[in-house]
Amino acid sequence: MEETHVGISVEVNGRPHRSTVEPRTLLVDYLRDDLGLTGTHIGCDTGQCGACTVIVDGQSVKSCMVLAVQADGAHVRTVEGLAQDGRYHxxxxxxxxxxxxxxxxxxxxxxxxxxxxxxxxxxxxxxxxxxxxxxxxxxxxxxxxxxxxxxxxxxxxxxxxxxxxxxxxxxx
Amino acid sequence: MHPAPFAYKAAHSVEEALELLRSHEDAKILAGGQSLIPALKLRLTQPAMLIDISKISSLRGIRRENGKLIIGSGTTHREIEKSSLVAEASPLLASLAPQIGDVQVRHRGTFGGSLAHADPAGDWPAAALAVDAELVIAGAHGTRTVHASDFFTGMLSTVINADELLTEIRVPGEGTPGIYLKHRNAASGYATVGVAVTATHNHGRIGTVSIAVTGATPVAFRASAAEHALTGHAVSAHLLDEAASHAADGLECLSDIHAPAAYRAQLVKVMVRRALGKLLHA
Known part of the structure; x- marks a missing residue:
């Protein structure tokens, strides 16, 4: 029987995270529910609206159409990471x-x-x-x-x- | 929306992916996931396992070899869109890539994934047919090469067997003029009808011409009657009108809430005419 959970390492807004997720977990749900980064919104949940857009390894993606396991080893940027050093982006x-x-x-x-x-x-x-x-x-x-x-x-x-x-x- | 549970394995080589395919029943290949993940979320498909091939670096990249453009199946739409090599070697592919979905989708979605998925409204099948691409498929006993004209077997189906993997696509790379034009579904961006055209012409006469249409029928097709009407003739608006008027001859078009069959057949003629006009300036 295959494992029902998979370990992943993801760097989000410069902070490393190690997590165990079900393979079916969507990246947007991982960010919101597991990491508490609720700035990334779920709009249509069908890949049309782009409210869930985050940047993975320098490329914008719709995080409702990416699995958290696919972000293993990746650098993810969300809206929470835009402001830096006390200043807005x-x-x-x-x-x-x-x-x-x-x-x-x-x-x-x-x-x-x-x-x-x-x-x-x-x-x-x-x-x-x-x-x-x-x-x-x-x-x-x-x-x-x-x-x-x-x-x-x-x-x-x-x-x-x-x-x-x-x-x-x-x-x- | 959440997919039904599945097991997941990331493959790091084509051999490993093939081994996983052989040893797991009901496994599906995950590339960019831009068609598969929405389908999983709607539970239209519920595979027991996903084999992620996006980390296989040998499946990614664009190069030119012996006058052919060789594109790894895992190459993203965005990489094709931004490739100066593609712009030079295959104007048709360069014209099509930026018309797929949106930037975010093009960052993830792959050339091979789109072809293997064989969505009747997908864009790449038209281009693959128009340039008569060769598709390289790896299996337990090595690789085989299939021409685009033999590759698509029906709606969402191709000749790729359950234990095989599409690894690369070879297209002519001599820079033949080409263009892709589509009538987009306003909500999804998918092609209600999309037309890929390539043509060579010399001193106002058309040499070889290819016209392929996606979106209208269960499988993309070459509009042979229209091609025949053009070959060898001097370019004129009247000739293009006449050729385009045959583009939907004998077609049994798809019908859905977005477009009834008669409308799609009309769109085929209109889009073929527009694509020819744009490419041949008439």
Whole structure:
């Protein structure tokens, strides 16, 4: 009889984790339920909406369509890992400045895909941004401000400017 | 949604994957998982075991050998999309890759996985048929090579046996002009109808032309009547109209909630005409 649980080692946002999981565990459930990283959202659960987008070994994926066992040995980045050294990521700041969200449910996935876009090319055209966001759905605010947010984040990254300190601007 | 329980093993070589296939009944190969995992979650399939081949490095990569482009079955759509070698050697493949799913799906989904899955609405089967790809299949007694025209046997089925594994795909690499055009299902991005066309032409006359269509029927097919109507003729809008009008001759198209059969047949003609026009500038 095959083993019903498998040991995996995954580095998430720079922290190593050793876990034992059922092979059928989806990466998104592992992140949320086993590691408590609930910033990654489950939207459609069918691979359409992109709310569960995380970055595995430098490549954005829909974590509802990846098994946790497939991430064994991988480096995973989630929305919780975006802010660094007490400062927001340029993408977080861009979404805040350009109002790239309304209800916010899809936002973690949009931000992770935006990080991927800008890591591939820090100066994408509007069309390139729209093409690369094709796998993420927003059902309230539409996409115009999201595209603006990605462009603003790209400008911040290219300029090397310091981003806002955590807590700044929130509720202001 | 959660898949039913299954056992899992990651194979680290083709030999190990084949050995696992032989020693486990009801095992399925897991490559990128972008079709399989959704199917597992819906419990459309409930294999006893998954054999993960995504960690087999020899299945991954793109190279050119003796004028052919050799693509490992585990190569992702995204790797094909970004490959300058593919852009130069096979414009058709380069045109198709960025039209699959979305970036996240293309990061995981594989060339070989798509072909072996043989989804009637998959994109790669059309390209494989249009360029008459050779598919290399490994089994207990070595490898065999199958032409794309013999590879697909029906909806979601191919000639790959339960104890075999698709390892690489060879396509012509001399840069023949080609293009893929599809009418996307707005929700899923799958092809309601997708058309892959390659053509050579000299001084305004069409040399060899191939037209393959996916999405319309249970298995992708070559539109031979339309190809015949074009070969050797001078390019003109009228010629392309005439050829495209035969693209759906004798077809028994699929019918579902997205598109009834008559609509798919009409789309075949329209998409073939558009693809020819784009490629041949007429």
């Amino acid at each position: 340029a993408v977080q700041q861009g979404f805040w400045e350009k109002h790239g969200l309304q209800c916010g449910f899809c936002t973690p996935g949009f931000m992770m895909q935006s990080v991927q876009i800008l890591e591939d090319n820090p100066d994408p055209s509007d069309q390139e941004i729209r093409d690369a966001l094709e796998g993420n759905l927003c059902r309230c605010t539409g996409y115009q401000n999201i595209v603006e947010a990605v462009k603003a984040a790209g400008a911040t990254i290219r300029s090397g400017a310091e981003t806002m300190a955590l807590g700044t601007g929130v509720g202001a």
